[in-house]
Amino acid sequence: MTATTAAGKAVGHVTFEEVKASRPGVAEELTTLIAAEFRARVRHLAGFVSARIHLSLDGTSVVSRVEWSSEEHSRAALRDGGATLHALPERPGVVSVTTFAGEPAPGIQGPAEAGPVGVVAVVKRHVGERRDAETLARLLHASGGWKSEHPGFISATPYVSLDGATYLNYPQWVSEESFHSYMDDPRNAAGQDAIAVLETEPPEILLCALVTHIDAAPREHPPARAHSTGSLSPDTVSPLDQLRLFERKYDPGTTEILRRLPSRPRRRCLELGAGAGSMAYWLADTAPEGSVVAVDTDTGYLDPDRAGNLTVRKADITSATFAPGSFDLILARAVLEHLTDPDAMLDRALSWLAPGGWLVVEDFYFLPAADAPTAVGRSLLEAYVTRMREHGADLSWGRRLPAALARAGLTSVATRVTPAGPGQSAVDDELIALRMRQEGHTLVDGGQVTAGELDTFLGLLGTSEGRDLTALLVSAWGRRPPDPEER
Incomplete structure (x- = not known):
């Protein structure tokens, strides 16, 4: 039996893996490692459709739901599995790992089908034989009448194990409140007797929050960038994954800075190096009467139709031209450090800034690799920054950034x-983890680190021993003095 995703992809086989941890902190670390492994390796495998990583509401279990086009693809992936996933049972703090493998059965949709996922239940019911599991699936489908109208209910998808002895249901709600309302509905309780007579033991129910959803990697890679992207290689990475994670880490801080600045409803904005577009979209939303120009050498991840006041421009920022004084706000995040002459680019950006306008620049300053707390950390960081320098990055620029803004004549520099x-x-x-799994081979191939050192470094991620402070994102902003008549 097969099902079809919202994107139209056929799903013929599904696995659920529950990793139970000794304490909540371990489970949270595991979600990071498992998600990174799926992004770095599994999503590129043949037949992979999607994965969802969940954290139980009590914080002690991680549940991965993985969709495959067929059982054969799933088995092939298991044979070729990465060290991180294979080593989970032996990892400190892991109590147990249990796996369910099966096929999807017809499910039901609720009125909140397009809503955000707030709570997911993973419900395992043990039955005597396949026909009992299939009967449970039919009972679920028959109850779709009232459930399809219940507020906050998203969907429920059932699965029958390959041996037919287990039925697993995967319902979703937009919030805990809608879940409790659903469970308290008398019509829900009315069907439990028919279910109980088919079960051989009590059901296992685990309530979870969805941590991340990972789709299969696109088959084609975008063109290589003209400037340094650290050690990125377009043949071995999924740039969008890294961009999205970067946004998750740094967008809150960037938006906090921008909120501090005086806002004009007709503000004209420019983002240099717009990446996947999160900040350009945010600027467009916060200045609906203004305009936003998003510039990048690779605009494949930018949606020009995202907002009516957004313009996407594919250009090299070192040669792009704009009229003097064209913008009231210019943002450049993790961009200038990749240029051989960031000071020259800063001067060009300042010429595009209108009197009274604000310039916000954020770039990294890497701390000395020799001070890393572990030997493997010292080796990896030294190799990584060396490769970044070879690709043209100026890793000391972030430290010089605040003084550069002041020297350029900006005021109110912070x-x-x-x-x-x-x-x-x-x-x-x-x-x-994603960067190292995708790019680490370049360091190994170049003889800068060994494969063993790379594996050791990845194994230390999420542990207290592996904790380190490798770089500082220096954010600096200042205002171009207004014209005398505007003061």
Whole structure:
């Protein structure tokens, strides 16, 4: 039996894996590691459709639901599995790992089908034989009348195990409130007797929050960028994954800075190096009567139709031209550090800034690799920053940034520093794991680190021993003095 995703992809086989941890902190670390492994490796495998990573509401279990086009693809992936997923049972703090494998059965949709996922239930019911599991699936489908109208109910998808002895239901709601309302509905209780007579033991019910959803990687890679992207190679990475994780980590801080600045309803904005577009979209939403120009050498991840006041422009920022004084706000995040002459680019950006306008620049300053707390951390960081320098990055620019704004004549210059590195946050660990799994081979192939050192470094992510402070994101902003008549 097969099902079809909202994107039209056929799903013929599904696995659920529950990893039970000894304490909540371990489970949270596991969500980061598992999600990074799926993004870095599994999503590129043949037959992979999607994965969802969940954290139980009590914080002690991680549940992965993985959709495959067929059982054969799933088995092939298991044979080729990565070290991280294979080693989960032996990982410190892991109590148990249990796996369900089966086929999807017809499900039901609720009125909140397009709503955000707030709560998911993973319900396992053990029955005597396949026909009993199939009967449970039919009972669920028959109850779709009232459930399809219940507020906050998204959907329920049933699965029957390959041996027919287990029925697993996967219902979703937009919130805990809608879940409790659903469970308290008398019509829900009315059907439990018919279910109970088919079960051989009590059901297992685990309530979870959805942590992340991962789709299969696109078959084609975008063109290589003209400037340094660290050690990125377009043949071995999924740039959008890294961009999205970067946004999750740094968007809150950037938007906080922008909210502090005086706002004009007709503000004209420019973002240099717009990436996947999160900040350009935010600027467009917060200045609906204004305009936003998003510039990048690769605009494949930008949606020009996202907002009526958004313009997407594919250009090299070192050669792009704009009229003097064209913008009231210019944002450049993690961009200038990749240029061989960031000071020259800063001067060009300032010429596009209108009198009274604000310039916000954020770039990284990497701390000395020799000071890393572990030997493997020292080796990896030194190799990584060396490769970034070889690709043209100026890793000391972030430290010079605040003074550069002041020297350029901006007023009200202010600075903020955000730490980055292993253990600084769950997103830090996920982003670093993704980068190393996708790019680490270039360091190994170049003889800068060994494969063993890379594996050791990845194994330390999410542990107290692996915690480090490798870089600082230096945020600096200032205002171009207004014309005398405007003061």
